[in-house]
Amino acid sequence: MKGKKWLLSIVVVVCCIALLGLSPAMGAKSKFDPSKMGDMSDLDLSNPVIPTGDTIKIAIVASFSGPAAAVGDIYFASVQSVAHDYNKRGGILVDGKKKLVQVIKANHESKVPIAKKVSERMVLQEKVDVLWGTNGSHLMKVINQVADKYKTIAVSAAAVSDELYDAQNFSRYSFMTSISTSQVGRGMAYYYGQVRKKETKFYILCQDYLFGHSIAGGFKAGLKEYYPDAELVGEDYHKLFLTDFAPYLTKVKAAGAEVVYTGDWIPDAANLLVQARQMGLDLPFANLFINNPPFLQQVGIEGTDGLVHIGQIGSDGKAFKTEGQIKYYKAWNDQYPKWKKPFDTTTYEHGTGTIGAYRMQTYWLLDVIERAGSTDPEKIIKVWENDTWEDVNGTVYKMRGIDHKTERDLFIELYVPPEQQKESMNIEPYYWFKDCSNTGPSYKLPADKVTPVMDPKLKDIRKGS
Amino acid sequence: MDPVTAMYVAQGMHGLAYGMILFLLASGLTLIFGMMGILNLAHATFFMLSAYLCYQVIAWTGSFWLALLIAPIVTGIIGVLLERFLLRKVHAFGHIGELILTVGVSLVILESVKVFWGTESLPVQIPNVLQGLVTAGGLDYPIYRLFIIGLSLVILIVLMLILYKTRLGMVVRAAVSDADMVDALGINVPLVFMLVFGVGTWMAGVAGVAIAPILTVFPGLADQVGMDAFIVVVVGGFGSLGGALLVAIICGLLNSYGVQFVSQLAPVLMYIFMAIVLVFKPMGLFGERE
Structure with missing residues (x-):
């Protein structure tokens, strides 16, 4: 016994x-289960099959014109590919009926009043079930306000400012599936302070609006926490869609910075990098959005070597470790050669990186709707709060119930010349891009080291509700 | 030169380079308005179109120099066609018709560009001979930006010579002053108008090619620089080339030194400058009250 x-x-x-x-x-x-994916052999983003009628409607509220028009196309490609997958599976059973997923473009023209107007039109006229956004936290704030007013689900898949989900701005109808600025900032600081431990002089150069200041604030807080010996040798905020970066870059040079930390997104990200290299400034840029292939290719292999990118999707080391990952990758990549403008550029070649992140977030959204068995916002909220979901790479996303921010591991990607990219791109052709540097070595930043900040006041507010 | 002085000198050079780009763009706009009384709201779109044409010519031929030659000429020809077949027809209906037409043309060009080239940034490489930096007295400065300054100066000098040293220039200046009188003298004023419109759009085209390697080419190019060029024209005085040159350089310097000394205020300095000038000189620095 x-x-x-x-x-x-x-x-x-x-x-x-x-x-x-x-x-x-x-x-x-x-x-996310790749084995359940529908037949994607007819995925054609330039001629998308978009169902109409009694569908699950997702409005992509984004820039489809003006300086950031390309961003809207990227969002559309990402969301439409996921919708296509679900539609090929036969749709999603909601409220007792199988429904296909319809993606609607809603152009906010990067303008606040238009963002409000178009979001309201989507809710009231198009009767969309989800508002999916967007490039610009100031615009996402408006979308969230509309979502809150009309009790419609909003997904912040691309706006990353923490302030969008603080006590003042929180809406229980909106979910932040993207990373947040505090995560980005803390993640970069953690990498430089706890992993790399080399450079000590940093210069912050960000866009002068809510997001730019927020992502800079995250980095400053991160340096205090993870890298107290680091020195901030300069800090500047430039206007959105800036023409001439040279005056800022001259200051960066004079300050003796070793790393430029920036949250800039295209077109600013492109112009910043291009002009820096033209001016002989070969510093690494620690960045979130300097990963758009066409302008990386413009700068070339040498100029992009050493860039440090933080990503919300990725893997520790090799990108392809399972058959499922390869199947998912090929579902997109095999179809890419047949796409026409604007989806024929190298931005759309792999369906990974930023596009991969948007795709995964959309899969999560639709998975939640499927499990809720309804497009009723209250039922979606019930499922999504405190939900945990695993992406194609095995990373778990946790939707924090209190403030609707997502906790997840992040990934640092070091850009290296094509011959070294096989460290990440471990299937043929063993490089991501042959005419620019891209992801080689990558490191996982554990979720508990990069948790998004939470406004303590929210606890009281949500208790009350 | 010590590093601090080198930094200030570099900022001055940046201001000059950006100012000259603004001048190239604004001079065409001010020339067209000064002579024809047309506020061409499609002007910045021609600038963007030329940058795209530059990209395409380089894609076909691999030569930036051919692009610098061809793209502005094609842009100028499109400008001529616009004037001859559209603007001239609505001229009789006054300025509102012209404004609406140029806005419409701008939108058509913008959408066409997206159809042909997509919405993403397209790369234009600096030609090999203009790549790299010049080092002088402790200052490293990009050769390409010096090229922009030089190119703009050459165009300015040629334009000035034509305007002030040739019969054609005399006719143009006379038409700016009193088109009806020039017409009465038997000069084909519509032809002169068409020529001026073509030259104006050609200059926008040159600016578009010049800036393409710095900014990358994308549909928002017109929005990015168009407003600055418009400020230059307003503050310099509609129709004044000298005013456009002076104000473009001031705006460029305000931009670069603003970033250096009052970074947070840099984006609004140009607008503050415009407000101050217009308070005291509502027609701009060199504009004349009709």
């Missing part, structure tokens, strides 16, 4: 250790 108890104790201890050692992925409530 004694022997049996002893054996039982060992079994219990071993089980406990095994349970503790399980990856968080195994604990996720749901996951």
Whole structure:
């Protein structure tokens, strides 16, 4: 008997250790399953099949004209590809009926009044179920206000300012599936302070609006936390869609910076990098959005070597570790050659990186709707709050119930010349891009080191509700 | 030169380079308005179109120099066609018709560009001979930006010579002053108008090619620089080339030194300058009250 108890104790201890050692992925409530993907062989983004009628409607509220028009196309490609997948599976069973997913473009022209107007039109006239946005936290704020007013689900897949989900701006109808500025800032600081431990002089150069200041604030807070020895040698905020970066870059040079930290997105990100290299400024840019292939190709292999990108999707080391990952990758990449303008550029070649992140966030959204079995916002909220979901790479996303921000691992990607890219791109042709540097070595930043900040006042507010 | 002085000199050079780009763009706009009384709201779109044409010529031929030659000429020809077949027809209906027409043309060009080239940034490489930096007295400065300053100066000098040293220039200046009188003298004023419109759009085209390697080419190019060029024309005085040159350089310098000394205020300095000038000189620095 004694022997049996002893054996039982060992079994219990071993089980406990095994349970503790399980990856968080195994604990996720749901996951992306590549084996369930529909037939994607007819995915043609330039001639998308968009169902109409009684559908699940997702409005992409974004720039489809003006300086940031390309951003809207990227969002559309990402969301439409996911909608196509679900539609090829036969749709989603909601409220007792299988419905296809319809993606609608809603152009906010990068203007606040138009963002409000077009969001309201989407809700009231088009009767959309989800407002999906957007490039610009100031614009996402408006979308969230509309979502709150009309009790419609909003997804912040691309706007990353923490302030959007503080006590003042929080809406229980809006969910932040993207990373947040505090995560980006803390993640970069963690990498430089705790992993790399080399450069000490940093210069912050960001866009002068809510997002730019927020992402800079995240980095400053991160440096205090993870890299107190670092020195901030300069800090500047430039207007959105700036023409001439040379005056700022001259200041960066004079300040003796070793790394430029920037949250700039295109077209500013492109112009910043292009002009820096033209001016002989070869510093690494620690960035979130300097990853758009066409302008990386313009700068070339040498000029893009050493860029440090932080991503919300990725993997520690090799990009392809499972058959499922390869299947998912090829579902997009095999179709790419047949696409026409504007989807024929190298931006759309791989469907990974930023596009990959938007795709995964949209899969999560539709998975939540599927599990809710309804497009009723209250039912979606019930499922999504505190939900955990595993993406194609095994990363677990947790939707924090209190403030609707997502906790997840982040990834640092070091850009290296094509011959070294096989460290990440481990299937043929063993490089991401042959005419510019791109992801080579990559590092996982554990979710608990890069948790998004939470406004403590929210606890009281949400208790009340 | 010590590093601090070198930094200030570099900022001055940046201001000059950006100012000259603004001048190239604004001079065409002011020339067209001064002579024809047309506020061409499609002007910045021609600038963008030329940048796209530059990209395309380089894609076909691999030569930036051919692009610098061809793209502005094609842009100028499109400008001539616009004047001859559209603007001239609505001229009789006054300025509102012209404004609406040029806005419409601008939108058509913008959408056409997206159809032909897409919405993404397209790369234009600096030609090999203009790549790299010049080092002098402790100052490293990009050769390409010096080229922009030089190119703009050459165009300015040629334009000035034509305007002030040739019969054609005399006719143009006379038409600016009193088109009806010039017409009465038997000069084909519509032809002169068409020529001026073509030259104006050609200059926008040159600016478009010059800036393409710095800014990358994308549909928002017109929005990015168009407003600055408009400020230059307003503050310099509609129709004044000298005013456009002076104000473009001031705006360029305000931009670069603004970033250096009052970074947070840099984006609004140009607008403050415009407001101050217009308070005291409502027609701009060199504009004349009709």
